[in-house]
Amino acid sequence: MHPTSTRAAVLREFDAPLELTEVPLPKELPPGSAVVRITSTTLCGTDAHLWQGVMPFIALPIILGHEMAGEVVALGANSGRDAYGKPVEIGSRLVWSESVCGHCQGCNVLREPVLCEHRGYGFGQRADRWPYAIGGLSQYVYLPPGAHRIVIPGDVPDTWAAAAGCAVKTVVRAFANAGGVQPGSTVAVQGAGPLGLVATAMARAAGAGQVITLGGPANRLALAAKYGADTTIDVTEVTDPDERVAQVEELTGAHGADLVLDFAGAPTANREGVLMCGKRGTHVVVGLAGPRAAPVPMDVVMSREIRVVGSLNGDVGDLARALRFLSAFANRFEWDAMFSPPVGLSGAEQAIRDMASMAAVKAVVDPGLD
Structure with missing residues (x-):
């Protein structure tokens, strides 16, 4: 039985404190979906801009964080393979791209999922509507069926994998x-x-x-x-x-x-x-x-x-190449130098403030630390 709620840091008002609260998770998992326990969320400048209200057209409340990695705790039917065809099982470490619909012009005619007309950015999902929690400032998140996922290679730390999900x-x-x-x-x-x-x-x-x-x-x-x-x-x-x-x-x-x-x-x-x-x-x-x-x-x-x-963000192919790049040049570039020491959800608001002030290069939240 998978969790049906999760502790999360919710943004209810721009430029205001985050609220630590319980948020529902879907009780039924559609085919292709999953529930993931977040092990690392790396914050992006966009998270800081969203918190500051620079993008006021975003509907609140939301759970910030769109660069994340985690461990599978539940799987819907037909969810057992990643983008490479590798098995996805309970306990698998995953990183994933934004969900895509698979039936629009961007997906099918242009064959560019990054141009999907219904692309599921995390900050476009309200935290008070189904499926509630897909943002990284949460202990558990719902992984939609159209979010192409990759099993994280053993030599790639969770922080690197999370950052690969958007920045890299x-x-x-x-x-x-x-x-x-x-x-x-x-x-x-x-x-x-x-x-x-x-x-x-x-x-x-x-x-x-x-x-x-x-x-x-x-x-x-x-x-x-x-x-x-x-x-x-x-x-x-x-x-x-x-x-x-x-x-x-x-x-x-x-x-x-x-x-x-x-x-x-x-x-x-x-x-x-x-x-x-x-x-x-x-x-x-x-x-x-x-x-x-x-x-x-x-x-x-x-x-x-x-x-x-x-050039707009990236799709699962770019994500795969990002992971390979980080791994291939791990001995040449000190990737860890970008990341701040991880904090729990209770420190998420300060982590976002540090991104906004540029005190941090890449703040890290591990919800399991609380």
Whole structure:
């Protein structure tokens, strides 16, 4: 018999304390579904933005946390295989992608689950409606049938696997959508949060000749240097966007970067990113610039033949590649340096505050610690 309720940290009001309370779990498990005990939830900048009310269109109450890993405690019928076809059993360690419907244009015609019209983001699920708990700030969560899952390899810690569920797979997809990294090329990474740090490492591992990381604060840029950045530019010190562009131009011998990836989402990021690109360069847009975004100079896009590419999160294929990347380069990059010591649900609110203030790079919640 699986649990029919779970303790969770619920967001009922923006920019307000989380409420530790009991939330129902589905009593009946549909085919393809599961119940998972959360062992690690890694917080994302989006969690902090949601808590702050930056996305006020999200309906409350919700359970934050969309990067999570856990252990299976119950399975619905026909739930016994992961995306590789490996057995999923009680006790299996799992990570999973957002649920998809399997019958829309994105799923079937484009064959891009990331573009599913009914994609089940955790922060789109109210905590007072069925199936109640799918967010990571909870002891147990419901795993919907359309959420493609992967059994976590034995050499991948739960924190890495959880982060792969959003941050790392998003970076993997961004590089794939860009067409990869040409050996010896120059890559500029906008943002020094978890995505920017992973992108810095990925650019270095892929054979970039020069990696430039722009962001802040200083402790994150120090980690970017450890992950392979040849040069870091602190945006809290170099506050003029045009000066940042000028520094990249100087670092590239006036040629500009071959690939610029926006993981910052700042209002001027896309304008800067295009101006940082050299001839036939590529600018990948991942961050949300918001309603006050600076205009992108389309004359520069045209005259330099720049490609501007959008990239949205990732699907189960990107998740699989993210896990392989973390494992393959475990001895080269200190992934654990990104993660704060885990706290229980009682510390979840402070963990989110630490993400909002950038005191933490990647805060970690283990609901079992309470």
